[in-house]
Amino acid sequence: MYDAIVAGLGPAGSAAAYFLAKAGLKVLGVDKETFPRYKSCGGCISTKIDGLFDFDISPAIEETVYGASFTYKSERPLDIISERPIGYNVMRNTFDHLLLASAREAGAEVVEGARVVSVEDSGASVKVGLHGARSCEARVLVGADGASGLIGRELFGLRPREAAVSITAEVPHKRELRDYSGRLFIDFGCVPHGYAWVFPKREFLSVGIAASASKAGRIREHFNAFASSHAVLxxxxxxxxxxxxxxxxYDGAPSPVKGRVVLVGDTGHLVEPFLGEGIYYAAFTAKAASSVILDYIGGKAGLEAYPERLEAEVLPGFRSALKLSDLVYNYPRLWYGIIERDPQIMLRYYDVIRGVEECSAFYSWALDKVKSKPWKVLRSWIETRFARPERAG
Ligand SMILES: Cc1cc2nc3c(=O)[nH]c(=O)nc-3n(C[C@H](O)[C@H](O)[C@H](O)COP(=O)(O)OP(=O)(O)OC[C@H]3O[C@@H](n4cnc5c(N)ncnc54)[C@H](O)[C@@H]3O)c2cc1C
Incomplete structure (x- = not known):
């Protein structure tokens, strides 16, 4: 009998395994893959990650990011670079492997190549079935098996259709052959209700496009159009x-706790909905869940303290980010025109990324800017409704 089983060992699962094992619990972590493994991801982590772990993540950092070169449909380039960093670019195989190694060093038992196939919560314990007729049992299960994982979908009824869809590619390039000066490349308007990006790493450019699953249209065609038109590519x-x-x-997502099962990171749909930032929130929610699980095992609190913490510390920001994404992605051309005229807006948004400005405060301020241009909003709305999908905005 373990104190906790962690199913899935991406950033959420490895962070949970680390914090729980370090606090002295008997922890088993399982993942269907063998690490290091590839994960489709932009790999940009906001500087909010600083100080979340008490070990050094810098060996996995390939680029420090100070801002972005924006474009609208691959044109109208606009550099908005800050003096202070906003994020770090990593390759996920290296970063995730580093977190997993830290969990192991902290004392977690880890089994790779072990797929979770069933979960049974008897009320007194949770039994986890693994591929190959093996099983294990714990007082608590941390569900960290990701976006398409079985635990969120089957046990909690989380709906993958509420997710965004994405296409990514890793384009080989040598860092020393180009100078990207610590910036991301972000394009608005290239896809309905989403954006495209190029995130530079040492050996690769991570290229991708993501958009609301219900509104993206033919996302591969949008990706191809972006990849063939953007200057950097x-x-x-x-x-x-x-x-x-x-x-x-998404609004109305179920509670991330059911019986003895706790969801963290992607499994709980705990991804910020404007930029799709999930790595930091995977680690953050894992840390929050771990401290609640410690109290629970110690008889000091119930697991429902975890959703309460999320409600206090994370979800208000996500709700504002949802409103912001409606505003920006419904009116991308208007939005782009506004940031072209007033780059301070993005510099202020960088503080939201850094975690020093509330997203709600930024949203109210940005909404006032948009409201001050009612005719442009109306024109943009008409174009969005009646134009072909690729002309949205
Ligand atoms: C295209 C794309 C680009 C992105 N770009 C960024 C970005 O630039 N910055 C950012 O912050 N976020 C980004 N994200 C989001 C980010 O990738 C996720 O939020 C993050 O990986 C969440 O971590 P996690 O540990 O919850 O899940 P994951 O990283 O998905 O880990 C889940 C783990 O569970 C394992 N697993 C799955 N099923 C089972 C099973 N049945 N049994 C055992 N193990 C299982 C998997 O092998 C995997 O290792 C991006 C996402 C996508 C799709």
């Missing part, structure tokens, strides 16, 4: 692509 072959879902937070 000129002369480069995008190569093989992968498709994935980004389980962004």
């Amino acid at each position: 000129k002369g480069l072959k995008t190569g093989p692509t992968t498709g994935w879902t980004v389980p962004v937070y």
Whole structure:
């Protein structure tokens, strides 16, 4: 009998295994893959991650990011670079492997290549069935098996259709051959209700596009159009692509606790819905859940303290980000025109990314800016409704 089983060992699962094992619990972590494993991801982590772990994550950081070069449909380039960092670019195989190694060092028992196939909560304990007729049992199960995982879907009824869809490619390039000066490349307007990006790493450019699953239309065509038109990708072959879902937070998502099972990261749809930032929130929610599980095992609190913490510390920001994404992605051309005229807006948004400005305060301020242009909003709305999908905005 373990104190906790952690199913899935991406950033959420490895962080949970780390914090629980470090606090002295008997922890088993399982993942269907063998690490290091590839994960389709932009791999940009906001600086909010600073100080979340008490070990050094810098060996996995390939680029420090100070801002972005924005475009609208691959044109009208606009550099908005800050003096202070907003994020770090990592390759997920290296970053996730580093977190997993830390969980192991902290004392978690880890089994790779072990797929969870069933979960049974008897009330007194949770029994987890693994592929190959093996099983294990714990007082608590941490569900961290990701966007398409079985635990969120089957046990909690979380709906993958509320997710965003994405296409990504890793384009080989040598860091020393180009100077990207610590910036991301972000394009608005290239896809309905979403955006495209190029995130530079040492050996690769991570290229991707993501948009609301219900509104994206033919996302592969949008990806191809972006990859063939963006200046940074000129002369480069995008190569093989992968498709994935980004389980962004949605209104009405069920509680991430049921009986003795607790959901963290993507499994609980705990991804910020404006940019689709999920790595930091995977680690953050895992840390929050771990401290609640410690209290629970110690008889000091119930597991329902976890959703209460999320409600206090995370979800208000996600709800504002949802409103912001409606505003920006419904009116991308208007939005782009506004940031072109007033780049301070993005500099202020960088503080939301850094975690020093509330998203709700930023949203109210940005909404006032948009409201001050009612005729442009109306024109943009008419175009969005009546134009072909690729002309949205
Ligand atoms: C295209 C794309 C780009 C993105 N870009 C960014 C970005 O730039 N920045 C950012 O912050 N976020 C980004 N995200 C979101 C980010 O990738 C996720 O939020 C993050 O990976 C969540 O971590 P996690 O540990 O919850 O899930 P995951 O990283 O998905 O880990 C889940 C783990 O569970 C394992 N697993 C699955 N099923 C089972 C099973 N049945 N049994 C055992 N193990 C199982 C998997 O092998 C995997 O290792 C992006 C997402 C996508 C799709």
